Amino acid sequence: MAKIKKTIRRINIKADLCNGCRLCEIMCSAAHSTPKYGTINPARARIQIIRDPLKDIWLPVFAGEYTPAECSGRLNYEIDNKSYGECAFCRAVCPSRGRFVEPDSGLPLGCDMCQSDPELETPACVEWCMRDVLTYEEREVEVEEEDLKLDEMKIGLEALANRYGMDEIKDAVARMSQKA
Amino acid sequence: MRYAETGYNLEVDLATGNIERVQTDPKLAETLLGGLGTCLKIMWDRTTPDTHAFDPENPLIISSGLMAGTPAFSSNRTLICTLSPKTNLLAYPMGGGFFAPELKYAGYDKIIFTNKSPKWVYLWVHNDKVEIRDAEHLLGTGAIEVQDLIREELNEPNAQVAAIGTAGELKSYIATVEMGRGSASRMGAASVWGDKKIKAVAVRGTKDVNLADGPAFLEALKDMRAFVDERNHNRLSSKNIMDIHTGVGSPQAMEIVDESWHTGGFSWGNARYRKKDFWNDELEEAWTKIQYGAIQRFISCYACPQQCGALIWHEEDPPYMAKCYSKLSYLFGSETEDQNFSWKILSKSFRYGVDSFSTPQVLAMAVEMRRDGVLKEEDFAATDEYPACPPPEEKQEVFLWILDRIGKGQGIGKILALGTKAAAEKIGVNPEHYAHNITKGEEQMNVKLGMLDPMYFLMFATNEKQSVPQIEGNWTQDAFRDPKDREEFVKDWIHLPHERFIKYFLDWEPKSREGGPFMNPEYPTPEIASDIVDWMEEIHNYDDSLGICCGMGGFCLKPAYHVHNYYKFVSTAAGIDVDQYGLRKIIHRSRNLHRAFQMRRGMTRADDAPPADHWRHRFPELEEKLLTTYYNFKGWNDDGVPTRIRLEELDLGYVADELEDLGILKKVETTDEDKETWESRRKEQWGY
Numbered sequence: 001m002a003k004i005k006k007t008i009r010r011i012n013i014k015a016d017l018c019n020g021c022r023l024c025e026i027m028c029s030a031a032h033s034t035p036k037y038g039t040i041n042p043a044r045a046r047i048q049i050i051r052d053p054l055k056d057i058w059l060p061v062f063a064g065e066y067t068p069a070e071c072s073g074r075l076n077y078e079i080d081n082k083s084y085g086e087c088a089f090c091r092a093v094c095p096s097r098g099r100f101v102e103p104d105s106g107l108p109l110g111c112d113m114c115q116s117d118p119e120l121e122t123p124a125c126v127e128w129c130m131r132d133v134l135t136y137e138e139r140e141v142e143v144e145e146e147d148l149k150l151d152e153m154k155i156g157l158e159a160l161a162n163r164y165g166m167d168e169i170k171d172a173v174a175r176m177s178q179k180a
Numbered sequence: 181m182r183y184a185e186t187g188y189n190l191e192v193d194l195a196t197g198n199i200e201r202v203q204t205d206p207k208l209a210e211t212l213l214g215g216l217g218t219c220l221k222i223m224w225d226r227t228t229p230d231t232h233a234f235d236p237e238n239p240l241i242i243s244s245g246l247m248a249g250t251p252a253f254s255s256n257r258t259l260i261c262t263l264s265p266k267t268n269l270l271a272y273p274m275g276g277g278f279f280a281p282e283l284k285y286a287g288y289d290k291i292i293f294t295n296k297s298p299k300w301v302y303l304w305v306h307n308d309k310v311e312i313r314d315a316e317h318l319l320g321t322g323a324i325e326v327q328d329l330i331r332e333e334l335n336e337p338n339a340q341v342a343a344i345g346t347a348g349e350l351k352s353y354i355a356t357v358e359m360g361r362g363s364a365s366r367m368g369a370a371s372v373w374g375d376k377k378i379k380a381v382a383v384r385g386t387k388d389v390n391l392a393d394g395p396a397f398l399e400a401l402k403d404m405r406a407f408v409d410e411r412n413h414n415r416l417s418s419k420n421i422m423d424i425h426t427g428v429g430s431p432q433a434m435e436i437v438d439e440s441w442h443t444g445g446f447s448w449g450n451a452r453y454r455k456k457d458f459w460n461d462e463l464e465e466a467w468t469k470i471q472y473g474a475i476q477r478f479i480s481c482y483a484c485p486q487q488c489g490a491l492i493w494h495e496e497d498p499p500y501m502a503k504c505y506s507k508l509s510y511l512f513g514s515e516t517e518d519q520n521f522s523w524k525i526l527s528k529s530f531r532y533g534v535d536s537f538s539t540p541q542v543l544a545m546a547v548e549m550r551r552d553g554v555l556k557e558e559d560f561a562a563t564d565e566y567p568a569c570p571p572p573e574e575k576q577e578v579f580l581w582i583l584d585r586i587g588k589g590q591g592i593g594k595i596l597a598l599g600t601k602a603a604a605e606k607i608g609v610n611p612e613h614y615a616h617n618i619t620k621g622e623e624q625m626n627v628k629l630g631m632l633d634p635m636y637f638l639m640f641a642t643n644e645k646q647s648v649p650q651i652e653g654n655w656t657q658d659a660f661r662d663p664k665d666r667e668e669f670v671k672d673w674i675h676l677p678h679e680r681f682i683k684y685f686l687d688w689e690p691k692s693r694e695g696g697p698f699m700n701p702e703y704p705t706p707e708i709a710s711d712i713v714d715w716m717e718e719i720h721n722y723d724d725s726l727g728i729c730c731g732m733g734g735f736c737l738k739p740a741y742h743v744h745n746y747y748k749f750v751s752t753a754a755g756i757d758v759d760q761y762g763l764r765k766i767i768h769r770s771r772n773l774h775r776a777f778q779m780r781r782g783m784t785r786a787d788d789a790p791p792a793d794h795w796r797h798r799f800p801e802l803e804e805k806l807l808t809t810y811y812n813f814k815g816w817n818d819d820g821v822p823t824r825i826r827l828e829e830l831d832l833g834y835v836a837d838e839l840e841d842l843g844i845l846k847k848v849e850t851t852d853e854d855k856e857t858w859e860s861r862r863k864e865q866w867g868y
Contacts (some may be wrong), residue, residue: 019487021480022278026251030394037394040250041285043386052337053360054328054499056476056491103386128251130409130485 003142009113010137011062011126017133018058022049024125024134031114031124043103046111047125047134050088057082060125060133063100064091066108071096183392184246184754185209190288190310192303194376195236195295199310204289210756210766211831214246214289216272216724217770219261220777222292223270224835229780229842233265233368234351234375240293242283242342242381245727249284249389250753251401253408253740254429254729256281256482258342258359265375266353266368266599267621267646269778272724273369275342275362276481276489276503279383280727282340286385293376302343302380304334307387315379320346322531323358324500330382343380344373345533350589351375352597354538358530361481361489361501365535366647367622368599392755400748404740408485416737420660420669428740429486430731433507434475437468442505448512450544451617451626463517470519471507481729488731494520497527506536512626513540514547514579521576525583532587537647538599538623543582545600545614546592547572554609559592566590599623617791620783622646624791631691632701632795634709637803638810640790642820643717644774653735654716654742659688659699675742677715678867684708701799706809711865714813715743721767722746761868768866769830772815772822776835779844785811785820813865815858821845825858 025042032046033039042048050059071094074086093100093108100109114123121127122136161169191200204218212218219241226239240262247255258280264271283291286305300315318326323345330341340360347355348370355370356363364370373379391397408428415426422441424431433439440459447454474494478487479501489503502523510525511517529539549555551572560569566584570577585593595606600615600623617624619640625648635655636648643651654675660666663686670682689698697703704712719742720734726746733741741749747763750756758766788807808818815826821844827836839845862868 019478019480021484021487022482023251023485026483030251030391030398033388033394035394037391037398039388039390039394041386041388043285044388053479053491053501054324056493058477058479128405130405131487 002145004145005140006143008139008141010139011113011123012135012137013060014133014135015059017131018049018060019131020049020051020053020058021131023128023130024060025049027124027128031116031120036116041103044109046100046109048099050084052085055082057084057088059084059088061089062091062111063093063109065110066093068095070094181390182206183390184250184750185214185289186284186287186387186389188288189290189292190305192291192293192310192312193295194293194297194301194312194378197312199312201288201308201310209246209754212770212773213725213750213754213766214248215243215257215259215727216245216261216721216774217766218725219243219259219272219290220270220770220773222290223261223263224773224777224780226294227263229782231263233263233268233271233372236295238263238372240372240376240378241290242279242293243290243727244280244283244288245725246754247726247728247749248280250391250397250749251483252397252726252728252749252753253401253404254481254484254486254732255727256362256484257723257727257729258283258362258364259724259727260357260364260369262369262372264367264369265351265371266602269367269620269781269783270644270774271367271369271372272645273357273364273366274724274727275357275359275364276729277340277360277362278482279340279342279359279362281482282383282385284385284389285387286383287387291381293378296375297377300349300377300379302330302378302382305381305383305385306336306339307385318379319349322346323348323356323533324498324531326380327358327360330380334382334384336382336384339382339384341380341382343533344370344378345531346587346589347532347534347597348374349379350594350597352534352586352589353599353602354535354542354586354597356533356535358533361479362503363530363533363536365537366645370533391753393752397749397752400745400752404745405485408740411738411740412485417665420658420665421656421737425737427486428732428736428738429484430488430504430729430735432488433504434471434478434488434490434502437464437471439467439508442508443512445627446508446512447626447628449515450513450541450548450614451624451628454628458517467519470523474523484729484732486731492523492526494523494527497524498531500527500530502526502530509536509540509626510543510579513544514575515544516575518576521579525576525580528580528583528587532583534583534586537625539583539586541617541623541626542586542596542600542603543579545604546582546596547575547578549607549609549614554607554614555592563591612792616793619643619646619790620787624648624794628793629795631797632799632803634701634704634706634802634806635713637790637806638709638713639716640794641788641807642713642810644778649735650720650730651713651717651734653730654719654737654739655712656685656737659690661690673738674744675738677718677743681712681715684712701797701802706802706806707813709806710810710813713810714865717771718764718767719743721771722763725767725770726750761866764866765830765868769832772827772830773832773835775814775816775820775822776827776832776839779821780839780842785818788820815862817846819846823850823858824848825850825855829858829862 025045028045046063077084114120126134126136243259257274302315327341342359351371351374353368356365443458475490476493562568604611604615723733824836
């Protein structure tokens with residue numbers, strides 16, 4: 001099996017340094033708006049600060065994968081004598097909470113590390129965090145070819161198959177082929 | 181599409197429960213920006229000279245600034261605008277935190293309450309859904325805990341809540357509106373909340389705020405960021421200015437422990453005497469332990485790169501968020517030096533919701549009155565409701581006891597809750613002796629000095645917020661002794677509005693025994709003092725209309741915002757096509773509307789006066805000259821009323837008409853030559 005190089009992009013979060021200014025939320029929403037930097041709306045941000053100020057909780061969390069169903073259990077973290085509510089560290093865009101969904105459409109939001117055209121040097125949230133809470137790194141790792149995730153089209157097809165069933169997808173593709 | 185502003189206000193009639201979402205005229209932002217500017221227009225249109233703070237017609241406006249909700253640094257101020265029961269003038273305290281941007285995201289620039297509610301309520305604003313909700317069950321709750329109670333009740337952890345504590349419920353003139361990280365504190369605005377029976381306003385918004393030219397806005401912001409970054413790594417030299425003023429942001433009282441300047445320079449007790457040798461190494465060591473032991477985390481306001489506040493977890497006291505000068509004000513008042521007491525009493529005072537500037541002076545006045553026998557021991561005796569006041573030597577406990585009476589509206593606290601002036605009058609003593617530290621009825625900084633300072637005379641006398649930090653800041657408080665330091669300081673002073681200011685600074689000498697023409701009180705001359713003070717005030721006026729923290733603009737040496745860059749943010753965010761001179765004209769318009777509003781309410785030249793004992797050495801003739809020169813510099817007549825020429829030039833002819841009809845502005849025949857003279861002066865002074 002051939003080894004290939006893959007770039008891992010990572011945002012490190014030092015939550016203890018967060019002072020709750022929310023510039024990360026503001027700039028995330030600006031960078032993802034159309035036209036770019038045309039609108040500001042932290043509710044559309046792919047990073048959000050879970051906050052309970054008097055309890056000293058300021059926790060930046062990034063939007064992760066969409067999940068159609070709630071998980072079966074809940075976690076409760078006790079760290080440094082502070083109690084983090086259930087779901088605090090969870091990145092899932094999940095029906096159990098309103099976080100990380102487009103306010104208008106309800107569609108899920110996901111952190112894409114600001115992959116855009118033109119490419120940003122670092123994600124907007126990292127660029128505008130002035131307290132080094134968020135830092136960005138890229139590193140190259142060698143992986144087996146098989147380990148690579150499905151590419152974008154396959155992911156899309158898989159989602160469609162989950163929703164409509166494989167037979168429906170096959171029929172649709174067959175009909176589209178005949179038209180073409 | 182509207183940019184930077186939403187273009188809608190929320191009008192709430194508390195008597196009928198009617199709520200309207202009202203579209204505003206885009207011309208308003210073009211002529212008065214937002215925040216204070218547009219609040220002034222509403223107050224001018226909807227009140228008469230006879231409207232009182234507690235009349236149903238008195239509007240209570242909760243306003244964002246024009247920049248709130250945009251990424252403009254520190255654009256998070258929430259302005260509470262109404263008539264003050266304390267000064268009978270305009271009250272417009274501003275608080276930091278997160279409320280105003282959330283209001284914008286909910287789709288509103290302002291909430292305007294009129295009339296009074298028959299029962300206690302709070303307002304819940306969630307985008308297009310707005311409801312008046314019962315708050316009877318929340319009565320008696322503290323201004324901090326009620327915010328969490330409401331969030332829980334609404335099941336909205338991200339709602340921002342502004343609320344009053346028990347002091348506001350009891351219509352105290354020293355009450356505050358608390359909003360998480362910030363407090364809107366001055367001139368008794370919170371008592372109007374109590375009068376209208378509004379316990380709180382909660383808001384959650386998930387809508388967009390639009391920028392007219394996002395990429396250009398971002399470029400301006402990057403420039404500012406570079407400046408702030410640089411300044412954070414290289415603060416100004418503290419050779420000639422205090423540590424707390426070397427950075428940008430509010431004075432860094434949470435971070436910096438060394439308070440030799442405040443504690444040695446400011447007055448203790450009821451602003452009576454100085455302790456010049458108060459500070460020492462032993463105290464610094466003790467305070468460092470206490471301060472850093474109490475601070476759990478440094479915190480920011482919305483969209484701000486600085487962290488001027490702190491989450492306080494002190495001993496067993498309920499937690500809260502502190503900022504700035506409140507760290508010291510109760511120590512000064514109580515004449516104690518244990519910083520633990522500061523953190524303890526602040527936990528209580530924020531919950532009652534009282535002003536950290538005025539309240540310590542009220543408490544200190546009560547202590548004085550007890551000492552002098554003006555207040556009798558029966559005023560401090562136990563009742564069925566509360567225990568007896570501790571003996572006078574237990575200074576901290578006495579302060580806490582009196583604060584409890586104010587916060588709970590019990591006994592002598594009912595009277596003291598009116599602030600020093602009204603309380604002294606009610607107690608029946610000469611207010612000039614006990615309530616000696618006031619301007620227009622509002623408690624001032626506890627500062628008593630020797631030699632009259634011409635600039636501070638003008639600032640104390642004329643500032644419409646009756647708070648000197650709301651007008652000072654961009655000019656150093658003292659001259660630099662070494663001319664080389666002056667030369668160095670002006671090298672990168674890009675903030676100055678005109679080159680002539682460099683000469684003012686280079687010429688200015690500190691006071692010395694030898695005396696000379698370039699020292700207080702002769703220098704700055706009335707003309708130069710007017711020029712400098714007018715500029716400093718202008719910066720604060722931008723902040724107040726744009727909703728920007730004055731720690732990044734007006735109340736900061738060499739700040740992030742200045743006359744050469746405000747317009748960049750306004751034009752790119754709001755799409756208002758202005759350069760710095762166009763913006764200056766807008767801010768002059770709101771400043772003159774403000775002045776006219778105050779004069780319409782009966783303010784006169786005689787009211788423009790600092791506390792009588794602020795300086796030991798006073799110069800009545802020079803002071804009169806200072807005032808007249810400053811008035812005329814601003815385009816006001818000798819009575820301090822804006823002239824018709826000035827008002828018409830600012831499209832405020834209707835204001836001139838009304839002032840003339842009321843007999844406040846004398847009708848004077850003006851010729852074309854008068855206008856030309858004024859226009860050439862205006863160009864010379866302000867460049868437009």
